Amino acid sequence: GQNIDQPTEMTATEGAIVQINCTYQTSGFNGLFWYQQHAGEAPTFLSYNVLDGLEEKGRFSSFLSRSKGYSYLLLKELQMKDSASYLCAVTDSNYQLIWGAGTKLIIKP
Amino acid sequence: NAGVTQTPKFRVLKTGQSMTLLCAQDMNHEYMYWYRQDPGMGLRLIHYSVGEGTTAKGEVPDGYNVSRLKKQNFLLGLESAAPSQTSVYFCASCSDSGANVLTFGAGSRLTVL
Numbered sequence: 001g002q003n004i005d006q007p008t009e010m011t012a013t014e015g016a017i018v019q020i021n022c023t024y025q026t027s028g029f030n031g032l033f034w035y036q037q038h039a040g041e042a043p044t045f046l047s048y049n050v051l052d053g054l055e056e057k058g059r060f061s062s063f064l065s066r067s068k069g070y071s072y073l074l075l076k077e078l079q080m081k082d083s084a085s086y087l088c089a090v091t092d093s094n095y096q097l098i099w100g101a102g103t104k105l106i107i108k109p
Numbered sequence: 110n111a112g113v114t115q116t117p118k119f120r121v122l123k124t125g126q127s128m129t130l131l132c133a134q135d136m137n138h139e140y141m142y143w144y145r146q147d148p149g150m151g152l153r154l155i156h157y158s159v160g161e162g163t164t165a166k167g168e169v170p171d172g173y174n175v176s177r178l179k180k181q182n183f184l185l186g187l188e189s190a191a192p193s194q195t196s197v198y199f200c201a202s203c204s205d206s207g208a209n210v211l212t213f214g215a216g217s218r219l220t221v222l
Contacts, residue, residue, distance in 0.1 A: 004151065031209065042199060042213035043152075087151070091209055099151030 002026045004100035006088050011106045012078055020073045020086050020103045028093020034062050034073045035087040037102065043087055047073070075105075083107045111135050115200050115214035122190045122221045130185040130217050132200030140203045141183040142167075142211070143175060145196040152199065158183055190221045 004024045012018040024032070031050040035043035049055055049064035049071060061074040073086055085102040092098055113134045122128055132141065139160050144152040154167030156175040164175045172194060174186045183202075187194060197218050201211040 008149075033209065035211075040216075042215050043211075044213070045210050048210065089152075095209065096154070097152075097209055097211075099153075101149055101151045 002092060002098050004088055004090060004098055006086075006100040006103045008101070009104045009106065011108060012075075014078055014080060014107055014109050016078050017074065017076050018078060018105065020075075020088075020105065022071045022073070022088035022100060024069050024071070024088070024090045024098070024100075026090050026092045026098055029066060030091040030093065030095055032062075032064055032071050033089045033091075033097070034060075034071075035089065037085045037087060039084070046086075078107050080107050080109070113200055113202055113212050113214040115198075115217050117217060118215065119218050120220070122187075122219065124191060124221060126190050127186070127188050128190065128219075129187075130198055130200075130219075132183045132185070132202075132214055133181055134183075134200075134202040134212070135181065136202065136204070136212065137180070138202035138204050138212070139180075140205065141177065142201045143173070143183065143185045144199045144201065145169065146199060146216075147196050155185065155198075187219075190219075192221045195219060195221045 006022045034046040037043040047062040054063045059076045064071045085104045087102045088100040089097045142157040143155040153169045158177040161180040176184045200214040
C-alpha cells in the first residue's frame with residue numbers, strides 16, 4: 001500500500017528553527033509537495049521537490065532524498081503566524097497525489 | 110480574482126437527505142478535484158475531472174456523485190447523506206496533472222445528523 005508518515009504534532013519557540021520530516025512509500029514518484037494549512041482554512045502551496053536536494057524559498061526550505069523516501073520542511077526564524085498544519089503529499093506513478101495526515105506545528109512565544 | 114469558490118460553507122443535513130456542493134474556478138483550469146478531510150487523516154480524493162464532461166472515481170467515491178458540465182464548475186452530490194459523510198470538503202483545481210500545484214477552495218463543513 002501507499003503510505004506517507006509525518007509527526008502528528010510539534011512544538012517550537014518563536015524565532016527558532018524547526019524541521020518537519022516526511023517519509024513516504026508510494027508506487028512510483030513524480031514529485032513531493034508541502035502545503036500549509038491554517039486552522040479552518042484551505043491548504044496553500046509551499047514547495048515542490050522532484051530532484052534530490054534542497055529548495056530554498058525565503059524562511060522555508062524543503063529537502064528531498066528519493067533513495068531514502070524522505071523529505072523535510074525547514075522553517076527558520078519562526079513567527080507566530082507559522083502556527084499551522086503542514087501537509088506532505090507525493091505524486092505517484094499515476095500522477096495521483098497521496099497525502100500525509102499533516103503535522104500540527106505549535107509556536108510558543 | 111476569486112480563484113476557487115465553494116458553496117455552501119456550512120450545512121447541516123439529516124440522514125437520508127440529499128444536497129449538492131458547488132465548486133467554481135475562474136482560472137481556466139482543466140483539472141478539478143473533490144477531497145474530504147477528516148481529523149487524523151490525510152486528504153482523501155473522492156472524485157476528480159480532467160476536463161469538461163469528464164469525471165473519474167478517486168479513493169473514496171461511494172455515496173457521492175459528480176458532474177462537470179461546464180469547465181469552470183464541478184458539482185459534488187450526496188444522494189442520501191449518512192453520518193459517515195460528516196466532514197470538511199475541499200474542492201481544488203490545477204492547470205495540469207504533472208506539477209499538480211493545487212489551488213483549493215475555502216472548504217465546506219458538512220454535518221450529517
